[in-house]
Amino acid sequence: MLLINDVTAVTMDAQRRILSNASIAIDGNQIVAVDTSDVLKTRFASAEQFQADGMVVIPGLIDTHAHADQSLLRGLGDLMHWIPFLDDVVEPYLVKRDPADAVLANTLAMMEMLRCGTTCFVSPNVDPRDDYQSLSEAIGNLGIRAVLGRFIIPASGKDNLEIAKTTVNAAVNVMNKWHGSQNNLLTMWFGLDVPRRPGDTDHPYFYKTVSEQAEAMDVGIVYHFCSEIEDANYIVDNYGVRPAEWSKDNYALGSNVLLINGCQVTPLEIEILAETGTNLVHSPVANMKMATGILPLVDVLNAGVNVSLGTDGALNNNSYDMFSEMKSACLLQNAIRQSPTAMTAQTALEMATVRGAKAIGREDDLGSIEPNKMADLVLLDLKQVNTYPIHDPVSNIVFSANARNVHTVFVAGRKVLDDGCITGMDEAMVLQSAQERGEKICAELKLSGSNTWPVS
Amino acid sequence: MLLINDVTAVTMDAQRRILSNASIAIDGNQIVAVDTSDVLKTRFASAEQFQADGMVVIPGLIDTHAHADQSLLRGLGDLMHWIPFLDDVVEPYLVKRDPADAVLANTLAMMEMLRCGTTCFVSPNVDPRDDYQSLSEAIGNLGIRAVLGRFIIPASGKDNLEIAKTTVNAAVNVMNKWHGSQNNLLTMWFGLDVPRRPGDTDHPYFYKTVSEQAEAMDVGIVYHFCSEIEDANYIVDNYGVRPAEWSKDNYALGSNVLLINGCQVTPLEIEILAETGTNLVHSPVANMKMATGILPLVDVLNAGVNVSLGTDGALNNNSYDMFSEMKSACLLQNAIRQSPTAMTAQTALEMATVRGAKAIGREDDLGSIEPNKMADLVLLDLKQVNTYPIHDPVSNIVFSANARNVHTVFVAGRKVLDDGCITGMDEAMVLQSAQERGEKICAELKLSGSNTWPVS
Numbered sequence: 001m002l003l004i005n006d007v008t009a010v011t012m013d014a015q016r017r018i019l020s021n022a023s024i025a026i027d028g029n030q031i032v033a034v035d036t037s038d039v040l041k042t043r044f045a046s047a048e049q050f051q052a053d054g055m056v057v058i059p060g061l062i063d064t065h066a067h068a069d070q071s072l073l074r075g076l077g078d079l080m081h082w083i084p085f086l087d088d089v090v091e092p093y094l095v096k097r098d099p100a101d102a103v104l105a106n107t108l109a110m111m112e113m114l115r116c117g118t119t120c121f122v123s124p125n126v127d128p129r130d131d132y133q134s135l136s137e138a139i140g141n142l143g144i145r146a147v148l149g150r151f152i153i154p155a156s157g158k159d160n161l162e163i164a165k166t167t168v169n170a171a172v173n174v175m176n177k178w179h180g181s182q183n184n185l186l187t188m189w190f191g192l193d194v195p196r197r198p199g200d201t202d203h204p205y206f207y208k209t210v211s212e213q214a215e216a217m218d219v220g221i222v223y224h225f226c227s228e229i230e231d232a233n234y235i236v237d238n239y240g241v242r243p244a245e246w247s248k249d250n251y252a253l254g255s256n257v258l259l260i261n262g263c264q265v266t267p268l269e270i271e272i273l274a275e276t277g278t279n280l281v282h283s284p285v286a287n288m289k290m291a292t293g294i295l296p297l298v299d300v301l302n303a304g305v306n307v308s309l310g311t312d313g314a315l316n317n318n319s320y321d322m323f324s325e326m327k328s329a330c331l332l333q334n335a336i337r338q339s340p341t342a343m344t345a346q347t348a349l350e351m352a353t354v355r356g357a358k359a360i361g362r363e364d365d366l367g368s369i370e371p372n373k374m375a376d377l378v379l380l381d382l383k384q385v386n387t388y389p390i391h392d393p394v395s396n397i398v399f400s401a402n403a404r405n406v407h408t409v410f411v412a413g414r415k416v417l418d419d420g421c422i423t424g425m426d427e428a429m430v431l432q433s434a435q436e437r438g439e440k441i442c443a444e445l446k447l448s449g450s451n452t453w454p455v456s
Numbered sequence: 457m458l459l460i461n462d463v464t465a466v467t468m469d470a471q472r473r474i475l476s477n478a479s480i481a482i483d484g485n486q487i488v489a490v491d492t493s494d495v496l497k498t499r500f501a502s503a504e505q506f507q508a509d510g511m512v513v514i515p516g517l518i519d520t521h522a523h524a525d526q527s528l529l530r531g532l533g534d535l536m537h538w539i540p541f542l543d544d545v546v547e548p549y550l551v552k553r554d555p556a557d558a559v560l561a562n563t564l565a566m567m568e569m570l571r572c573g574t575t576c577f578v579s580p581n582v583d584p585r586d587d588y589q590s591l592s593e594a595i596g597n598l599g600i601r602a603v604l605g606r607f608i609i610p611a612s613g614k615d616n617l618e619i620a621k622t623t624v625n626a627a628v629n630v631m632n633k634w635h636g637s638q639n640n641l642l643t644m645w646f647g648l649d650v651p652r653r654p655g656d657t658d659h660p661y662f663y664k665t666v667s668e669q670a671e672a673m674d675v676g677i678v679y680h681f682c683s684e685i686e687d688a689n690y691i692v693d694n695y696g697v698r699p700a701e702w703s704k705d706n707y708a709l710g711s712n713v714l715l716i717n718g719c720q721v722t723p724l725e726i727e728i729l730a731e732t733g734t735n736l737v738h739s740p741v742a743n744m745k746m747a748t749g750i751l752p753l754v755d756v757l758n759a760g761v762n763v764s765l766g767t768d769g770a771l772n773n774n775s776y777d778m779f780s781e782m783k784s785a786c787l788l789q790n791a792i793r794q795s796p797t798a799m800t801a802q803t804a805l806e807m808a809t810v811r812g813a814k815a816i817g818r819e820d821d822l823g824s825i826e827p828n829k830m831a832d833l834v835l836l837d838l839k840q841v842n843t844y845p846i847h848d849p850v851s852n853i854v855f856s857a858n859a860r861n862v863h864t865v866f867v868a869g870r871k872v873l874d875d876g877c878i879t880g881m882d883e884a885m886v887l888q889s890a891q892e893r894g895e896k897i898c899a900e901l902k903l904s905g906s907n908t909w910p911v912s
Contacts (some may be wrong), residue, residue, distance in 0.1 A: 015910060019912055073847070074843075074844070074852065074856060075848045108841060111841040288788065288790055297691060319856050321858070328787070330745065331745055331784070340747045362907075385568040385887065386528075386859065391894065391904075391905045395906070400530060400531065400775050402777070427841065431840075438845035439706075448847075450800065452802070453473070453474055454473050455474045
């Protein structure tokens, strides 16, 4: 038993209660009580007492779009349009890197996430060639929660029921092996690929098979959707329907589906997402940086679609920092809707917590500070020059806080960041390796970034 | 003599050289040499050696729009349109606060700035009722560089040559007293007010007098300009000219003038700013948050106008963090111009350094790391999980770094932030006072922020 004492708890429970002078009782990996410190100190007098006087506690942030394997190439996607970005950087990197590089990249990104208060992330398109054993171990060592969307596509490029079943079964074997590993920190999803541009092929049998299998396994499906003008137009030009219609026709929508980006969605498509209970993850920083388009976020939210937040990655953000996403989501909507009331800090925090939990089908055990939920908690030291005074803690969290305010992080009751120190692995070693391997890969791929200033 | 050794120096000199394995020699308040560490360690063997192995050094960031007196009200401008924002928050605060509150607010904001690598800021509209003695002392104690635009307006509301001269002379007496104080850390400017909305009056004699006096004193003029649709339209409706034309007619443009915002500028006005050599400060975060409009920044830069960056303040940002401004400037332009190449990290860093120096008429001694310039330096520890690996230091500085990477800061050769610790004042005391006074002022002003969630 652990009792975190004398905090302000921004619970994100159904009533969105903010409790001052609160304590949070943790038993094993779960929260067992949230109440005033007076009450809980008496009730749990024999528990280990963790004094966190004056800190503000929020649920662990959930980054539902994080290409954690890209951190070794930080900054090398600057100034790139998405098609050369994929063809000249992402794809060659996937081919050239060895499995240890992917583990290293994920490890670095996960460390950054923990330092930014992210306790759970969704990595779409996890490469089948990756070393899942080592990846799983890194997740377990760091103690972060990961949803890995294992990339799946018919190897032959052909499509019939038999090929679809063979492809999906092969993936399922791998997924079953790792799903739930590391004491349930690791969840395996299907990372789908749908047509986005000339040369892409579609696989109707395959999509249907994935959908059925995901339902049978009670896991999710994640894929990039209707992100850019070009990919939306490609669907319209080739299939005569909008991307959401195409996805619906291909069994690729639903409450266990997480769509990435959706910047180009039309009102019709927003309705379809709402009707099918499909989730959407918004990555405002990467969308802006790469100029992929501007999601009509407020319209999507108003239609009742569950929208979460994500960072995208080190290649087009170039951070894994959910504080920045929360703030940027508000800034972008206010700017384009020409209203300072378009987006509230409250909605942004919901997107990073409860809505993120719902997006990954975990609203029952993640996303808020309540009894029987997982003890995924971020202790923020807001008594700092950038976040003081506190008149409205939610405003300070969304608009003023940054990674420097993240003091201590718990995932499933384990202290994974302790007063600013990552507890599960040695940071310095990872940093050193990341620089060495990052440089080596860049040299191999002949990537040099966009700097034009003389370096000597 | 101090020698900062074994760093990467992003010099921002005329060639924009980036020097690896570099040292920076400081004598008193000035940089005296920048060269390879090998060379300088021999040349300055008897100097105090400061080992900063692997750090990246940039010129001190210059925040050219920072209402440093607003920090006590952090977050209380959320969701507000600019007119009620001014009428219901800013103006009552100016009336209600006592001079000690303004000093406290400035102190808190200056501490935040130092922690964010800001070594110089422009505070427009510094209230004539403020306690300049204490403000000057706080600036000196913290060791930050401040340009205070003393707010000036004819007290009578009337306008003729005599009133104008009386008003300006009274201001000049105060300005002369503090201009150059604290070993030249403090610079006094004119903080002008021009008509923005119904009820505002104009004072042509007064503007001309200020302009002449500023030129005579070799100081600058700063004012809010053409920020919102409403204030631009007000000028058009009342004077039949665009705001830049109005400003030109009123002697309120020129190379010693710093215009704030300018979101609504037309192509004609951009030309006028370029022709007159007028400077413009862009505050992308606050502009987006308050939905005041989107500056066509790239067009303004392409026309040859000097544009710098600013944070605006704790009421509409809600931070004093120039890293966030650099990144947001890029994100916003890329998004609205629908191109990932619209704004580069390089341009953003220029706006925060050399262009900022030029905006305040200090291009000769601030803004870059060169011999004979002031030793205003920021040592960034980029060997952190959010900024590693480093392939392109400028990209990592602009897109990946945050306040957590700011390790040590020098202003005029003095170490004002030492390994994350502010050296000049006790932070804890300031924080405590800020909360107490902030709460008291809010109670007096009946300000409660925009939180709608139940707090208990």
